[in-house]
Amino acid sequence: SERARLLEGGLTQEEAERRAGFRVFGSKPGAYGAGLQALIDEKGWQTDADLAKAYVAWGGYAYGDGAEGQAAHGLFESRLEKVEAVVQNQDNREHDLLDSDDYYQFEGGLTAAVRTLSGHQPATYHSDHSRPESPRIRTLEEEVARVVRARVVNPKWIDGVMRHGYKGAFEMAATVDYLFAFQATAQCVRDHHFDAVYDAYIADNRVRAFFEQHNPAALKEMSDKLLEAQQRGLWRPRLNSTHDVLVQLSA
DSSP: OOOHHHHHOOOOOOOOHHHHHHEESSSOOOOOOOOOHHHHTTOOOOOOOHHHHHHHHHHHHETTEEEEEEEEHHHHHHHHHTTTTTEEOOOOOSTTTOOOOHIIIIIIIHHHHHHHHHSSSOOOEEEEETTTTSSSEHHHHHHHHHIIIITTOHHHHHHHHOOOOOHHHHHHHHHHHHHHHOOOHHHOOOOOHHHHHHHIIIHHHHHHHHHHHHHHHHHHHHHHHHHHHTTTTTTTOOTTTTHHHHHHHHH
């Protein structure tokens, strides 16, 4: 048992029992995040193990039963090894999982950590509690697909965000960043989702001209992120020609 292992490690029975009961983990006191944003944005990772290591390093602090952010990374890892399902609750419709880095850092990061430490991909769910009287639970893959269709490649949303010029281009590019990060961490994005984003943001001449006029830096960064998805094997595009186009735009 966990308590027995801790006793063998030299802890007193009282301390072993206390630590064996740790179930709530998070960032160290005064910190926030899961340690993945800079790692992914700066291409500082190579394998799942790199993502898992960062997630555990940032989130391995125990809370409760006298612990207020006590470093317990080994215990955190032992908990993650036994996880069978990851569940993220969302209680509002003001945003979605592809317009904030928090979702992929926590939901995706936890999934990557469990996959690395346990050797299996956990079932991952995204729970919509925006209407408490009728909650909806979808798999993470289903939720990503829903958001891609409903917002990300929706012509009405694209037209609306384009009215905001520079900022609108930034929002579209950020969405691509988050889509990439979810595939890197949770492996929940299908090839046709990336294809749809490429078609809507790059292949569409009107939208690409908008980027070129209002925020060419966003176009370059977005193209570089899509190219990285291909290079890492996270996206196998429908058309081989996408590679050459992205190489040119990201140069």
